Amino acid sequence: MNKILVLNHFTVIWPPVSGGTLRYFYLYKELSRFFDITLLSQTQGTKGGLITFSPTFREYKVEKDPLFHELTLDVKNNEVIYELELIKYIELSNQPVVYKKYFEQFYKTSDLIIHESPYLLEYDLYLGLDKKPRIYNSHNHEYKLANQIWRNETARKYLPALYKMEKKLVTSAHLVFATSAAEREQFIDMYKPNPNKIKLAPNGIHPESRLRIKKKKNSRPKALFIGSAYPPNIEAAEFIIHHLAAKCPEIEFIIAGESCTSFSKSLAHNVTLLGRVPHNQKLRLFKEADLAVNPMFTGAGTNLKTLEFLSAGIPLVSTNFGVRGLGLKDHKHYILADKADFADKIKHAVRNAELLNYISYKGQEYINSNFSWRKIAKSIREEISKLHL
Structure with missing residues (x-):
């Protein structure tokens, strides 16, 4: 049974009740009938650990690295902004954060790497250097979404970096899954990949x-x-x-x-x-x-x-x-x-x-x-x- 490692900047919340956590859990639960799957997720807290859902399906929650708390961005009046955590992943992608240590550990025994978003792309240390296939299982067209909803001036300065990461992921991945035909066409029009590798994987239900x-x-x-x-x-x-x-x-x-x-x-x-x-x-x-x-x-x-x-x-x-x-x-x-x-x-x-x-x-x-x-x-x-x- 082939082993799949999935990288994500958020965790499964059990049982999942809304948003991306529903897709994140249930899609891989179904795929674990055919593959051995490890979800490598980033928690918001200081405690991590392994959760086993079945013999072929597990999640390792990586504790938040101290560097995340030390990094300060130009946010006025202690403003809380949705995109702040996402920006920190971009900013710290070249630092020796804890997530990279666990990536190294699980990477060695994995046959395939799946990215759930572009935000952890630079944490994938061997992208372009090995022969393991990569998949971008998108939840959204992330750059287009960010350009639409990011309001903070500091956050918007990171839009070019996000564009560059998502373009790299779309063009270098062996497969890209979009949630709708419209977003499939957006990926093709904006990033100019081989259109034959851009497939549909809509959101679903049980x-x-x-x-x-x-x-x-x-x-x-x-x-x-x-x-x-x-x-x-x-x-x-x-x-x-x-x-x-x-x-x-x-x-x-x-x-x-x-x-x-x-x-x-x-x-x-x-x-x-x-x-x-x-x-x-x-x-x-x-x-x-x-x-x-x-x-x-x-x-x-x-x-x-x-x-x-x-x-x-x-x-x-x-x-x-x-x-x-x-x-x-x-x-x-x-x-x-x-x-x-x-x-x-x-x-x-x-x-x-x-x-x-x-x-x-x-x-x-x-x-x-x-x-x-x-x-x-x-x-x-x-x-x-x-x-x-």
């Missing part, structure tokens, strides 16, 4: 764990949003709190995930902030929701929360941006809304039980038929097999 149990009707309709502490999610949560809640007083808005931490607990009477929730509580929220809302206006890749909502059979009201790359049809799989008419679309939806039932069924059927992690992993396995490890 249909069998997302079955929705019929619930009692709520006295007041509940609209659910879940998002991590990721700028586009925070922007969406802010829109719900400061716009939708006031325009839809008859709707109870439930916001879960770390996107809540940016807002005060003192809110409108019809907004509840739950913060980060465990997996079982998330499943309960899915059962209790009358609809899901996804007012996304920025970001990249495909939206995992959209997949989860639809796979669970929750009727979805979303911007076009929130369903990007999935081939969904308005009023068949979901209800399309924009910033100007989002509140009106929600009000209309909750008054139309027949429409909600229809898009709930059609959306669930479409997602579960086309976006299972097992199906996606099978496609990736077929592409890896062509590398003749």
Whole structure:
């Protein structure tokens, strides 16, 4: 069984409940049926260690190097910025950080190296010097995303370095997986690689764990949003709190995930902030929701929360941006809304039980038929097999 080493700047959070952690865990869990896989992840804390998920699937969490805490960047007034940690990986890539020690250890017995993003590219000490294949399993078109959402002036100075790293990874990797056809074309247009090696590996779900149990009707309709502490999610949560809640007083808005931490607990009477929730509580929220809302206006890749909502059979009201790359049809799989008419679309939806039932069924059927992690992993396995490890 071939051994795969996967490099990532964040860890699996068990059980994964949102964002990239869902892709990171479930995709490699499925691939571990065919390969021996080690995830080499960077923690945010001072404690690391090995977690074994199965005989062929494990994660080594690398403790944060002291150099990360010693490095200071030109950030004013102790400003907390999303991209600060990512920039530190770029800045410290030529230093003898702890992550490189573990990379050396696992590299020796690995047949294939997979990068989850460009941020740890320079930690791969033998890229271009050995014959081991490399794969870029992208979560997003990272340079395009950063150019879109990085606001801090200091952070934006690192955009050329990020561009250079992602271009190097896309052009030097033996395989590149994009999450959507649009991002595949962006990689080809921007970095000019051999287009034949740029493949699709969309985000997915486990249909069998997302079955929705019929619930009692709520006295007041509940609209659910879940998002991590990721700028586009925070922007969406802010829109719900400061716009939708006031325009839809008859709707109870439930916001879960770390996107809540940016807002005060003192809110409108019809907004509840739950913060980060465990997996079982998330499943309960899915059962209790009358609809899901996804007012996304920025970001990249495909939206995992959209997949989860639809796979669970929750009727979805979303911007076009929130369903990007999935081939969904308005009023068949979901209800399309924009910033100007989002509140009106929600009000209309909750008054139309027949429409909600229809898009709930059609959306669930479409997602579960086309976006299972097992199906996606099978496609990736077929592409890896062509590398003749």
